[in-house]
Amino acid sequence: MKCRRCGIDLSQVLEYGQLGCAQCVEEFREHLGPRVALCQDGAAEHGQPMPDTVQLHLARRED
């Protein structure tokens, strides 16, 4: 299974813990969630966007 934009293979993403491009998260989302949570083991609220990140992002969109 490959990312349709950058061509990276899912097995490579999972093996090295690295994304190839922004589209990879859309392509592989269901596979990424649990693995990312494991890697970021302190991320208790995984699945919830971070307040700062969201605020910054929205502020940027409003500018």
Add this chain to the structure above:
Amino acid sequence: MHHPAYWLEGDEPDDIVLSTRIRLARNLHAYPFPGQADLEQRISVRVLMEPLLRQLLGRGRVYHAEKPPAVLLQYLFERNLISSHYLEPAVGGLIALCPQGRISLMVNEEDHLRLQLLYPGLALHQALDEASEIDRKLGRELDFAWDREFGYLTRCWTNLGTGLRASVMLHLPALNWFGELEYQVEGYRDRGLEFRGLFGEGSRSLASFIQLSNRDTLGKSATELAGRVRFYAIEFMGLEREARAVIKTRYQGQLQERVDGALESLASGAPLTSARSSQLLSLLHLGACLEMLPSFHPHQIIRLLVALRPAHLQLSEGFELKEEQRDALRGRRLKEWLASLQRFQ
């Protein structure tokens, strides 16, 4: 070129927390991340970012990463201004530095953009505020890759979310004296912290210098993550101060012996490797902090430690030196430094 790094400026920074670093990782939505991008795409990202970074930094310096001589890149690395990534040929990379050396931006490193701020002492929130302001300015011009679930998207999962690495450089010679350093570090690993050496990722702990940073980047705000690092940095400062107090009251004789031994080694002017000189200077730093060496200023010792790193020595001489030549020069410089201090005693 030869003034101290910004994080080494100031007269009386903390003698335990030497510096603070905030790093944000960002990628552009429209391009494959550097590890997956071809040369043309990497160059396109650089072409897009270069004018923005020049405008942002004003009179700062901008280098295409494949152009500067290796010794200059090594010099920037020794000052913690760039990552080890640029020590290898980094085609399409770009390094932008503000005139004071407080802000550095790296293009096409592991991510499209790495923004880094370095402050003297413990200044996590101050550095984070400035980094966030720059991030906001750049974000108005650049479409950063972002996801509702994973936050800012980065090449490595370990940086997803905030893309933040908030770190402090600690000098913990007293904990190391008691053999407590490794033990304490292990004890803190499960609290979402990461420990690295003097030169960041992949570097070992050298002469009691440890970089403490957040390990997780997702699920908490940047402010919370930096706050956690600050909290534990203060805890380590407390542990180190306690250990220093114990040395001062119960082991001063032993420390004096070791310090005298270090002074003797330095006074001989014999060749010294960078690692060995760092160990000796670390010991003198502890002695100076405990007021056993009145004419030694602790902060000057740290400055000297950086100034004796390989690329610093070569640039100060103006030509390339082999390892043996550097070791010999380092030994001579330390002997001269010691002699100059003794003249003022």
